[in-house]
Amino acid sequence: MEQQQGTDVPGRRCGGRRGNVLGRAARRTLALAAGVLMVAGAAVACADESTTGGEVTLLTHDSFELPESVIDGFRRETGLTLKIVKSGDAGQLASTVSLTPGAPKGDVVFGIDNTFASRPIEAGALEAYAPPAAANGAAEYAVPGATDLLTAVDRGDVCLNIDDAWYESRGITPPQSFRDLARPEYAAQTVLTDPATSSPGTAFLLTTVGALGDGWQDYWKRVVDGGAEIVSGWEVAYNQVFSAGEGKGDRPIVLSYASSPAATPNTSALLDSCFPQVEYVGILKGTRNSSGARQLVDYMLSPEVQAALPESMYVYPVQRDVPLPEGWPARAEVPEWISSLPPATIADNREKWLDQWRAVVGR
Template sequence: MTVLAGATACGEDSSAPSEVTLLTHDSFTLPDSVLEAFRTETGLTLKVVKSGDAGQLASTVSLTPGSPKADAVFGIDNTFASRPIEAGALESYRSPAAANGADDYAVPDSNNELTAVDRGDVCLNVDDMWYRRNNQAPPTSLRDLRDPRYAAQAALLDPSTSSPGMAFLLTTIGVFPQGWQDYWKTVSAGGADIVAGWEIAYNQLFTAGEGKGDKPIVLSYASSPAATPGTSAILDSCFRQVEYVGVLKGAKNSDGARKLVDFMLTPTVQEALPDSMYVYPVQQGTKLPDGWAQRAPVPTSTVNLPPAYIAANREVWLQQWRDAVGR
């Protein structure tokens, strides 16, 4: 548990809540100046509690309806959104600011239990510099991974332990509705590495990552090349991943949680998201960092399956995936 904002200003009503607690995933980060702005605007200290990846976060929230571990939650994505909604773990709240973009990414057939904050398109990334140095042609489509030359060069993610891994599984289901299991059998037999999480794949195995590994193809995000020069995303392999914020039902400070939802849609937060978490803001008119649009172009088309459809089939798909790759 980490306190990320300063103490509450003196002179406030001691009977009023002085802090709001946010449950989120391990990758959550915003600049201290942004968190200080929340304290300045609301008088509330923001306390952040991290709880694994998006899947673990959704499970934690879903298992504690009415008795939450925090006041608000951020980081549940569209692959898991229906789980806490169906569990009755979230309070309905629509921020007035949502009309300026967030509403465009609302969970279908919901009652404003979750509010979109950002989108990050999960795509295959390639190390273009590696291919130039080795005088090889890089893959241009996820279909190319059926060639064992490329499969053996790829670091992919286990969908049962990784949110982007689940997103890529859903991509293959969307692209190959009748043949996705054969796709995975072929890619796995071709020698693709399938690891538990993004940190291992990108920072240890990827040739352009911190660890300078030996895999020039990795599953990451369309925005990752903005942080890693010399790489690019394969834009036909993308799944739109939307992250949400919501008020937890039974929260001790539900008013503060609603203020936090509002704050996540302000320009202060929205403009900080690209550099902080390498995701795109959802609010219209948000200024992007210089060169971002060129280094991290938004895919022109993405796979986007309804959350309820994902929820109804997730466990069956995961078992079929395990059978396909021999796990």
Template sequence: MQLLLMLRIVGGSSTTGDNWLDRAVARRHVLGAFALTVVAVTSILAGCAEGGSQSESEVTLLTHDSFVLPDEVLDTFQRDTGMTLKVVKSGDAGQLASTVSLTPGSPKADAVYGIDNTFASRPIDAGALEPYTSPLAAVGAEKYAVPDSNHELTAVDRGDVCLNVDDNWYAEHGQTPPTSLNDLRDPVYARQAALLDPATSSPGMAFLLATIGTFDQEGWQDYWKTVTANGATVVSGWEIAYNQLFTAGEGRGDKPIVVSYASSPAATPGTSALLDSCFGQVEYAGVLKGAANPDGARKLVDFLLSPTVQQALPESMYVYPVQEGTPLPEGWQQSAPAPTTTVSLPPALIAQNREQWLQQWRDAVGR
């Protein structure tokens, strides 16, 4: 697997303007995440350690609206550290990165979780994070470290965005499913595909990056011109594409090809991901500069890399753990194996070219 994984709008940019529901549903549709309520501040654990100041007995985590772990998992943090964990939710991943980047030295929390590799360079460049190397990172997380950084962010999980195919639909219709990203150039497959606008969808942006990394600098634009000219449907967000247009989605639509996640087939039997089409999305945690409880923040980063949390991630948030040796839920190895290779683009390169690539994409598809 390539190590520089680059797969969930900062400072007013419209690059990935999908709302929290789009992202939450995409990552946890099997858990019924459609009904998630956006809560500004959520206390996950109650009580505090005896003695000590409030800042020492409580640690606050700033995260995106899709964060969820079972109470019994979160309970272990208080048992192990004696600290109360409070969770502050701050919109989608782009909004989260923006909040952190705009408040260096005056953070809204002690630690942050949920900034991904497409936004990672922004808070690092803003000086909003304290370097920290968790002793647990060497077990796997270090492989996903942000290139050319000083350990300001620690990888916690990965979620690979890929084309998904409804294999049952193809079998029922006596047709051969596509086997690669390049197959979408064929008008037959293009008309069967539901793709995502990268300006309004975070997995849509990831899929755009997959095409940029797969084809040469000029070739990716030609790819999009061909695919859309041949009839591919482009919609604003994952929920529309997967649950309304995809033949295996809740709405039983008429598109047997859709942009989703490599983990999606674990939730939708009879489907599979085209593993040559994946862009690796990595989510990070970090200690916020100026944190009231920096020691608690470091312990929280360690906790997110612990076996307890890593084993809970797949079924809680439908992402892959980064720590080596973490078992996947039963059936995942067969129905939703993690890609062995993914497209790799450094976060700094994405940040430098995001707006240009978006405009080139608009020109290519005629938007």
């Protein structure tokens, strides 16, 4: 799905006809000099297009959302048009970027998180840039060993969410822990996301690995055998299958975020089931608008964007001293416990764990 913001500004064309061709009567002594000047002029024009231009393309996931006023603020501040191209969940986004190093489909990528960060880094798909504003908070969430390749923009905690109203209306006790999903009555009420394509799905898989150790595979077998539904990504799970989501589905347990209850009344998060998630922005190697790409990375750390994140995507900003919506911290509770694995451990074991997960759940 592609979303166009603002008004396109055409760039120069390169390689076309430029001016009048010298006639045969022209002095041969000027021909070589004229030819050199024409080539130099064309080269300058092409360089201008590749480094300045009027448009910046942002590749992102389907859940990306910012107010129109904030999107327009980028154009007002820089004079550049922002073109937004959405590409599935964070896992699919990471795969798309990693498969096209040096020949990107855009200029900047946003939404790759700490569970998938190693993919584009190892693929050599990112261009180094250290925005000055990162020193005010974002740098604290940098990917170890790749500080200049990805810049943190927001953070949150992936947790199971409960539709409290659904349980109350039926006089049923809701689950108290992620471990309860191994019981058939709760498994059949649950929708989860595929860790191969969904960053929340990967985070929950890592939660089970970190919390259950060698018992994580048995846990997943019991959850799936009990009737849990597994879908491709968060948008489908929350907005279509979850009973408190927009689609008013039939499952009252969903994988989402500790902050999601701030947006959805009568829901809560199981705060013993959480994994910390950080989302990053990075410049794609081979961008045709390096200058514009850097300006967009800078803008993602601006007060305008950072202040809009809680109500737009229900995540916490990474920059210091950013005001939160009134009452938001109380509705977006901090987890009691989180399962945190070092990025290097995730990178070294993710594919093995995914293979083992597929074998257990039969996907």
